[in-house]
Amino acid sequence: MSGDQQRAAERSVQQTLGHLRAIDGGPGEDPDRPLTLEDVYRQQRMRMVRLAILLVDEPATAEDVVQEAFTGLYRNWSGLRDSRAAIGYLRTAVVNGSRSVLRRRKTARDYQPPHQTDARSAESLAMLSAEHRAVVDALSGLPRRQREVLVLRYYGDLSEVEIAEATGVSRGTVKSTASRALDALQKAMGTG
Structure with a gap:
């Protein structure tokens, strides 16, 4: 894939996931005030659910993943170095x-033909143009790590270092995975 094609794929992913990030809104809290668990829940719950939906493709499953992440956060709240670390903790818990x-799903489907599910909410799909839907559908077909890296980068708006921390891989692996993911995405969308 040429550099121009890869940049075009990157722009498509960035626009689509940036659009979803803008819909969800960013945290509007006072950066100097310590957060309570209730603040974190109120400000981050839907954003974490949307992140999980992009990773697992099923809203109900995404809700369960996020609920488990918040349960873990509640159990470990007193052990956090500061309340701002809660967001990183949640992000990592949602990815894990x-x-x-996905591992359980793969195991359950080992002897069955795979099938495509499109269980995203009607609300989120209605807010996306046809081009954006094509990008989200192409993301669904990427291998797990490639999808994680692109979603965390363009929806989560994380740096390579933050992605490496959330996924447990090196910064170099994040960079190379992002490049391969953009190549694969371009091919899946039929523009490569």
């Missing part, structure tokens, strides 16, 4: 929970 769901 999504991985577990």
Whole structure:
């Protein structure tokens, strides 16, 4: 894939997931005030659910993953270095929970032909143009790690270092995975 094609794929992913991030809104809290668990839940719950939906493709499963992440956060709240670390904790818990769901799903489907599910909410799909839907559908077909890296980068708006921390891989792996993911996405969308 040429550099221009890869940049075009990157722009498509960035626009689509940036659009979803804008719909969800960013945290509007005072950065100097310590967060309570209730604040974190109110500000981050839907954003974490949307992140999980992008990773597992099923709203109900995504809700379960996020609920488990918040349960873990509640159990470990007193052990956090500061309340701002809660968001990183949640993000990592959602990624790891999504991985577990996908592993269980793969095991359950080993002897069955795979099928495509499009269980995203009607609300989220209605807000996306046809081009954006094509990008989200192409993301669904990527291998787990590639999807995670692109979703965390363009929806989560995380740096390579933050993605590496959330996924448990090196920064170099994040960079190379993102490049391969953009190549694969371009091919899946038929523009490569």
